[in-house]
Amino acid sequence: MKVFKQMNEQELALALEQPGEPLVVFLHTPLCGTCKAARRMLEVAAHLLPPGLVIAEANVNMLPGIVSRYRISSVPALMTAGADRTGGPEILYSMGSVEQMLDYIRRVSS
Template structure:
């Protein structure tokens, strides 16, 4: 994630914690979006237990969360990861 930020890349990060049941379900939904042939969005998965400072810096208030980065900067966050459609809408929103 840090390398992509330094390069000014566009990417999305899925933040989770392993003991979160909703995170496990959302992780499977994120995986489904990545299996669609025409998806060209890079999504990294990060366990917030290992990087709590990122949660504070990005002001992540709950998990699961998707944070969209444009040119290496965070531009949007979504906590609505209840279905694949909501994830697609977030990934492709401007």
């Protein structure tokens, strides 16, 4: 099973600003049942992604600045940013299937 990297607000803000590797961040809250189901789908999807791709996760309750800056409106959410970081991150709120998640993540990771 792929381990997701925990990120705090400062780490995430820095990662979103600096160009580098493609970034995938799963945003959730601890008591959200839909988040738990989406995380399980992401765990399955992670096995089909390149081994070097880092998938991070963060609790939005601990990210007030990020939530405000990127107008995160609900959880679960999947935030992705390409290697060049131009145009800012994209956010996916509707995670209906593993295939949908894979398609979304592959757009930034390829």
